[in-house]
Amino acid sequence: MRSPGTSYFVYIVASPSRTIYIGVTNDLARRVREHRMRETPGFTATYKVDRLVWFEEFADPAAAISREKQLKNWTRAKKIKLIESMNPAWNDLSSE
Template sequence: MGKPGYVYIMASQRNGTIYLGVTSNLPKRVYEHRQGLFEGFTKKHGCKLLVWYEGYDDIQEARATERRMKNWNRQWKLKRIERMNPEWNDLWDDIVK
């Protein structure tokens, strides 16, 4: 078995701009987005809220899921968020406990 991985969605606000990503270290990567440590899409658009994530036993499986989801239309992604997090709460505290 390989290294674990996560697919996640960051948002600027409820129904705002969303960003879909993959990482092997979810708390570290979300912290980087929240602090705006790197230039790019999430910093430019203020995507600082973790609104959805899913863990995988293998990073390759997470990457494959991310690639599939990047082809989804926005409505499908919003439905995925709202199934897990109907209020679009920031899930940061859930992953750093």
């Protein structure tokens, strides 16, 4: 059972060369900080994917997971179009 007021986020982080990673979390600030600090070895650490460029908030964790899966199945072009609809300059949204 979820706590009242708990939010879930689907997010996209990117590298300076625009390599992207899509994830889901219940603590967006913590998760972006983990990407930035490269705390977990793997794709995002290797490719320096650490700038938050897009996110969407959900109240229901199942809806967030479903959306994450949907986005992961999209073409790269469609993902880029989504990012640029909210953030045309690919600014790091975690600093705002």
